[in-house]
Amino acid sequence: MIKIIFIFAITVSVILLLSEQSSYAQSTPTVNLTKIISEDKELRLCPTCSNRVDVLYESPNTVALSSDYIDLIWKGVDVIKKHGYKIDDVVSYTTTSYTGTGSINTMVVMSK
Incomplete structure (x- = not known):
């Protein structure tokens, strides 16, 4: 059970990090x-x-x-x-x- 919660927390953290990078890339026009x-x-x-x-x-x-x-x-x-x-x-x-x-x-x- 702890492993599942740990994996879930890591997955959510990675998704949030990627979405922040994606929004930054979209907000800075080339x-x-x-x-x-x-x-x-x-x-x-x-x-x-x-x-x-x-x-x-x-x-x-x-x-x-x-x-x-x-x-x-x-x-x-x-x-x-x-x-x-x-x-x-x-x-x-x-x-x-x-x-x-x-x-x-x-x-x-x-x-x-």
Whole structure:
């Protein structure tokens, strides 16, 4: 009899714990930052140009942005900050094409 009561208590505790986690997951909507960045008109060089800020990685806790336009990457950072992210790291690196022309790219890693 004690074993049955013990098993019942454990089962009820697990069900309550799972229902709390499920309601938490439902109450925190996920935001598609890639879509938000791609649709932001301020992140384009011209009205008909494609977006010049790329989302390299996105998760509920982390986002990584990249661009070879220094002014646009910071506009992208401002867009992401509105969703509760903060800057963790900034890296600049040079790329060179086979023709010998190069550009400076910037990557910003942000987290909640």
